[in-house]
Amino acid sequence: MTIPMLAEKAGKLPLEPGVYLMKDKTGQIIYIGKAKKLKNRVSSYFHSVDKHLPKVYQMVMHVSDFDFIVAGSEFEALVLECSLIKQYSPKYNILLKDDKGYHYVKITPGPWPDLQAAKQKIDDGSTYIGPYTSSFVVTQSVELAKKVFMLPGCKKKFPQDIGKERPCLNYHIKQCCGVCTGKISCQEYNDRVQRAVDYITVGADKIVKDLEREMTRLAESMEFEKAAAIRDQLQSLRRLNERQKVVFESKVDMDAISVAKGGTAVCAVVLKFRRGRLSDKDEFLLKDDGTPVEILNEFVARYYTTRQDMPKEVLLELEIPDAALLAQLMGEKRGSKVSVLVPQRGEKRQLVQMAYDNAVTGISYRSRRSSREVAGLDELAKLLGLGEPPAYIESYDISNLGESYKVCGMVVFRDGKPYRRAYKRFKIQTVDGQDDYASMREVLTRRLTRLKNGDSDEGFATIPDLILLDGGEGHVAAIRPIVQQLGLSIPVFGMVKDSKHRTRAIALGGQEVALSSYKAAFKLVTTIQDEVHRYAISYQRKLHKNSALKSELTNIPGVGEKRAKALLTAFRSLEEISLADVQQLMDRGKLPKKAALAVYDYFNGK
Incomplete structure (x- = not known):
């Protein structure tokens, strides 16, 4: 069918x-x-198909x-939607894997075994502990166990590499027992x-008790050096346990969820807090170009319909339209009430911020930014209600110094960094007096007209994703009509x-939004x-400086505006001009001999 028929x-x-259920020409379901x-x-x-976001536009073009299926209520529709998405895996829905795979703690064979995190179990003679469903838990557990019991983290092979090289930094800062020095026996290692394996499998509490008994026995046997080594392990365990004891005071099971966008990539992170501790992290890299609210809404629905572990509270960074429905669905799975919250301050807000920081790191790691x-950029997009982080930002500022020195500077930030190749400078040509609004209108009209006329200059050829004006709502009100008259849809905001x-704030829609609570956006806008x-x-x-210099040069007989400008272009400063001889003034400054002699005499007191 054609669009009108649909x-x-x-x-x-x-x-x-x-x-x-949207279908393509082959009858395959592409969106639910x-x-x-x-x-x-x-x-x-x-x-209004052409006004859709790119993802929606692409989907509609393939429909x-x-x-359709009529449901008894919106909640029944949500349950049915989730079930059908899981069944058909449509191309244009956010899709998540139903499980995370299996992960193991691996103990290599031989007299000097190594402790490792492994993604799969293979027949290599090693001992495997697991399976675990979380790579985060396995990796963290192995790293912490090695640190507590000072096991080597290097790639040396033992006993082959014992005594071959000097010990590394970890040995000197007491994070490795120094097997390579030959001072640790095979039995002690x-x-x-x-103990590290026991720490992973049975937990710290039992290990602490066993180590205390062992330390007492060694001390009574006058083996003080070995007892001191046990003491150090106990201290490491207690410090670690103290740091990890409680992340937050509440013992309610919570999930903190956030998404971050970078270009067309989206990273979604779920931090799971159980009994006050961070117990797991799920991270998903999505390819989607909806708004942050749309992405978060769909992600939360997909995530919890594929899992059985339901927390008591779900903490989100943004309000989502299906919050009440999802809370009802999760509550039925859990067997008790589930709350979907958007904390604004305090401890829970910090947990959401932690999830957001992890999502940003996920994007940063993959994009090398x-x-x-x-x-x-992501915070700025959310603050301003933009569908995408603005990759190309133009900013304008008017600077006045009397009637003769009215100018405007245009700077460009590409992917959050200054892009100096595209910077532009404007002299105000048509405005009488110091009228910032009229000056800004002149500059933006000139700049955007060159864009519409297909100017090939790099600074004029690119359509900005965002325009930021140095000024408040008055500046924005002066510029938005120009953008609309030229048929452009560029968002324009003011920096107050x-x-x-x-x-201090961003001017938008007749009001100001404070930047203080958006730290990353605040730094970028500043x-x-x-x-x-x-x-x-x-x-x-x-x-102003060039004008002052020209003014002095034009006092010399035979030197007018054009010759003064040529001299300053050739010699750059009055000092250089004063040091030049007559021939240099003629050759470089393009002056006739009589004018060159006059300039030379002016600076040399003749």
């Missing part, structure tokens, strides 16, 4: 809750969704037909490995400063505002 069919759907009112939701796909850049000229101010005022000062 729109006509959608218009005949009932205004009842249900599930719709739920709706409170089927007619309204499905019809929305086939109207040839659709089916194996005892340490066994700093976490600060990823977080700044306080009385001390420091970034950097942009400082840079555009520096660039604009440096251009203004340069013009």
Whole structure:
């Protein structure tokens, strides 16, 4: 069917809750969704198609037909939607694997065994402990056990490498027992490995009691050196246990969930807190280009319909439309009430921030960009209600110094970094007096007109994802009509400063939004505002300086505006001009002999 035919069919759907199944020309289901009112939701796909987000647009372009199922309520529609998605795995839905695979703790064979985290169990003579479903738990447990019992973390092979090289830094800072020095017997090393295995399998409490008894026995036997080694292990265990004892005071089981976007990639992280401790982390790299709220809403639904471990509370960074329905669904699975919350402050908000920091790190690690850049752009997009983090940002600042020195600086930030190749400088040409609004209108009209006319210059050819003006709502109100008149859909916002000229807020929609609670966005906007101010005022000062220099040169007989400009271009400063001889003034400054003699005489007192 064509888009008009699909729109006509959608218009005949009932205004009842249900599930719709989009199909391509082969009849394959490519997207499944739920709706409170089927007619309204499905019809929305086939109207103003060109205004959809890229993901939705691509899906609609592949739809040839659709089916629907009426449900008794929106909750029943949610349950049915989740069941059908799990069954059909549609291309355009967020899909998560039902399990995380199996992971093992591996103890290699031989007289000097090594403790490792393994992703699979193979027939290599090693001993395997597990399986565990969480790679996070296995990796963390092995790392902590090695640290507590000072087991080597290097790639040396024992006994072959004993005594061959000097011990590494870990030995000197007492994080390795130093097997390579030859001072540790094979029996003592194996005892340490066994304690590490016991620590992983039975926990710290039992190991502490066993170590205390062993330390007492060794002390009574006058084996003080061995007793001291046990004492050090006990101290490490107690310090570690103290640090990990409680992450937060509440003993309620919680999951903290956050998503971060970087380009077209989305990283979703779930941190699981059980009895006050961080017990596990799930991380998913998604390919989706919806809004943060849409992604989070769909992710939470997919995640909890594939799992049985339901927490008492789910902590989210954003309000999602299906929060109440998902809480009901999870509560039925858990057998008791589940709350879906968006904490604004306090301990729970810190847990959500921890999840967000992990999501940002996931994007940063894969994109080779700093976490600060990823977080700044992602937070800014959420703050401003943008569908995507703005990869290409232009910022403008007007700088005035009297009638003769009115300028504007344009700076560009690409992927959160200054992109100086695209910076531009403007002289205000048509505005009388110091009118910042009119000056900003002139500059943006000139810049965007060059964009519309297909200017090939790099600084003018790119459509910005976001325009930030140094100023408040008045500046924004002056510019938005120009953007609309030129048929462009570029978001425009203002950067508001306080009385001390420091970034304070973002001006949007007739109001100001404080940046103080968005740390990464605050740093990014402050950097942009400082840079555009520096660039604009440096251009203004340069013009003022050049004008003053020209003014002095034009006092010399035979030197007018053009010759003064040529001299400054050739020699860059009055000092260089004053040191030049007549021939240099003629050759480099392009002056006739009479004017060159006049300049030379002016600076040499003749």
